[in-house]
Amino acid sequence: MKNKTITVDYLARVEGEGGLQVKVRGGKVTQAVLNIFEPPRFFEAFLRGRMFTEAPDITARICGICPVAYQMSAAHAMEAACGVAVTGQLRNLRRLLYCGEWIESHALHIYLLHAPDFLGYDDAIQLAKKCPDAVQRGLRLKKIGNSIVTLVGGREIHPINPRVGGFYKAPTMTELDGLADDLRWAVAAAQETIRWVATLPFPELERDYEFVALRHPDEYPLNEGLVVSNKGLEIGADEFFEHFAEEHVEHSTSLHARTKARGEYHVGPLARYNLNFDKLPEIAQQAAREAGLGPVCRNPFQSIIVRAVEVLFACVEALRIIGQYEQPEAPYLEVLPRAGTASWCTEAPRGLLLHRYSIDSAGLIRDARIVPPTAQNQKVIESDLADFVERNLHLSDDQLTWQCEQAVRNYDPCISCSCHFLKLDLQRE
Amino acid sequence: MAGKRKPKLAVWKFASCDGCQLSLLDCEDELLAVTGVVEIANFPEASRRVVGGPYDISLVEGSITTPHDAERIHRVRRASKLLITIGACATAGGIQALRNFADVDDFISIVYPSPQYITALAKSTPISDHIPVDFELRGCPINKYQLLEVVGALLNGRKPNIPPYSVCLECKRRGTVCVLVAQGTPCLGPVTQAGCNALCPSYNRGCYGCFGPQDSPNVAGFAAVLEQLNLRHDDIVRALRGFNAFAEPFRKVSEAYEK
Incomplete structure (x- = not known):
């Protein structure tokens, strides 16, 4: 009965270049494709022959939105390859830096990139005319996240302070204390954010995802943990490629990842939340419940609430770390190269980020593999689109197209990362 | 430009990490003021609204690495009165210019299992290799205060105060x-x-x-x-x-x- 094609040539409010095309024939979706035409930059190739200590600075340049994530996965992987574990206050400082990136990245996505969709605005500039207080709150939250990254990392985009082994310079207790007042405001602002986003209209879509995220016995995951799923997976990062495969498809310059056993899977805030609800601080669990979320949330449109819960977590965690901080004696541990291969996963704001390196005894990189979150989510984004369009064929083309864009933005896709932007092409034939 | 229409600003992306255009969104204290004096006419990272050209100022991020982008940059130039390149990719080719010292086909086959799906130029080149550029702002990433200085200066017809020393x-x-x-x-x-x-x-x-x-x-x-x-x-x-x-x-x- 209904044939149509929905097309978005250049998806907005995502990082990088991509588009989307959904073809409908006789009321059924025959094809849902996320096109990624971000030009490839070949990081894994030019990393070969570079020094192991250069990987955090170089891989940061994969993504200007989440450089800390790249620096963390790279530094940890190199340390693992060289048999060094960074613990104590240096580990806490890394966690603090990561909290800063989560706050900055999530606040950007919630307020400037995703919320306008729910309210029918093209952008946050229009939103700011109707809801000035909300946008101002979002900008201040974002700024506070950036101020953490700037203090601990040196600057907000492509921080210069993190290194293999720790940091070039550790902040003083007084410097960190300077963040506390802002963070106390941010805790209240994050709670207000959760209340605000919970009032948004959420399209219906609940899917039986395989969620994949890190899990750690003692904490909500950032830098460390086992890779687990709600379908029984529990592995170390070194076993990643035994359980996951990457495929190259023609419509994307980003490789598609899947589990070898079951296929598509979902990484990011929703996956972390579903697998680690019990590790959230009480204040965050409470705020989630008040927003109507249980420990399980399978509606991808509600990821905006989950991001807000994670902002609250990150503010509380940052305050905790600052409260018990003592400046370490040395800002880094000496890491001497040795021949070997190691993998490490951390939780980027958009989800699991794996780095694997082989280095030689002189510390030169022989092989590098990077699996970014958005590459892992491509298949699940395409299935969300197919499912969503099939349920909503009664909508006008304009409305359906916009909601398809919104469905892609549920994942805060970072196409610069995955390839390493986006484009919707909805065909109703 | 008092009493006149707001100047139109466009942001364009080529091969890059998005960090330099993010610098604009990272002007948390200045962002709403900026949108008060310029019209954000094309900035896909921030808005789905697209206003047609010509644009008073275009900010170009990223380097030229594909045949398609080598064409596209000429269209951007034609639609722009002033064109500013932002960041190391746009002004020098970026980290991805490391391919320029190697064989790009080797690089493609290291990263992609099906090299035939990938179209890439042999070199990653700065924007000024392809079109005339009115100002090049350096940095990986750029300094956001320098960005505000350059845009402010050029809109007011003065030379940007960007020190060239070491x-x-x-x-x-x-x-x-x-x-x-x-x-x-x-x-x-x-x-x-x-x-x-x-x-x-x-x-x-x-x-x-x-x-x-x-x-x-x-x-x-x-x-x-x-x-x-x-x-x-x-x-x-x-x-x-x-x-x-x-x-x-x-x-x-x-x-x-x-x-």
Whole structure:
């Protein structure tokens, strides 16, 4: 009965270049494709022959939105390859830096990139005319996240302070204390954010995802943990490629990842939340419940609430770390190269980020593999689109197209990362 | 421009990490004020609203790496009164210009299992290799206050105040002890343009060249100093082959040391 094609040539409010095309024939979706035409930059190739200590600075340049994530996965992987574990206050400082990136990245996505969709605005500039207080709150939250990254990392985009082994310079207790007042405001602002986003209209879509995220016995995951799923997976990062495969498809310059056993899977805030609800601080669990979320949330449109819960977590965690901080004696541990291969996963704001390196005894990189979150989510984004369009064929083309864009933005896709932007092409034939 | 329409600003992306255009969104205190004086006419990272050209100011991020982008940049130029390139990718080819020293087909086959799906030019090149550019703003990433200065200056018809001197002057002004002289730490500060406020030395590390070559760098003399620090030739090549590897002063010396 209904044939149509929905097309978005250049998806907005995502990082990088991509588009989307959904073809409908006789009321059924025959094809849902996320096109990624971000030009490839070949990081894994030019990393070969570079020094192991250069990987955090170089891989940061994969993504200007989440450089800390790249620096963390790279530094940890190199340390693992060289048999060094960074613990104590240096580990806490890394966690603090990561909290800063989560706050900055999530606040950007919630307020400037995703919320306008729910309210029918093209952008946050229009939103700011109707809801000035909300946008101002979002900008201040974002700024506070950036101020953490700037203090601990040196600057907000492509921080210069993190290194293999720790940091070039550790902040003083007084410097960190300077963040506390802002963070106390941010805790209240994050709670207000959760209340605000919970009032948004959420399209219906609940899917039986395989969620994949890190899990750690003692904490909500950032830098460390086992890779687990709600379908029984529990592995170390070194076993990643035994359980996951990457495929190259023609419509994307980003490789598609899947589990070898079951296929598509979902990484990011929703996956972390579903697998680690019990590790959230009480204040965050409470705020989630008040927003109507249980420990399980399978509606991808509600990821905006989950991001807000994670902002609250990150503010509380940052305050905790600052409260018990003592400046370490040395800002880094000496890491001497040795021949070997190691993998490490951390939780980027958009989800699991794996780095694997082989280095030689002189510390030169022989092989590098990077699996970014958005590459892992491509298949699940395409299935969300197919499912969503099939349920909503009664909508006008304009409305359906916009909601398809919104469905892609549920994942805060970072196409610069995955390839390493986006484009919707909805065909109703 | 009081009483007239707001000038139209467009942001364009080529091969890049999105970090430099994010700098605009990172102006948290200034963002809403900026949108009060300029019309954001094309900025896909921030808005799905697209206003047609011509544009008073275009900000171009990223380098040219594909045949499609080599065409597209000419369309951007034709639609723009003033065109400013932002960041190391757009002004020097970026980190992805490391391919320029290798065989791109080898690179494609290292990363992609099905190389036939990938179209890429042999070199990653700066925007100015393809079209005339009105101002080049350096940095990996750019300094957001320099971005506001350049846009403000050009909209008001004055020359942007962007210092072309080296990072060393910023270190002296901050009172940072020289990491190269005092600690023997390799530092690209003497040959690198200022703009970051000499950030790395203030964190006890050497500059690694984010802002590219300063206006009159003696890179060969600098490399000789690195040799005195017992850096091997391949170390010197790596030091010069960072985010501005294809900028001519850095490129020429790194090629000399590669032989």
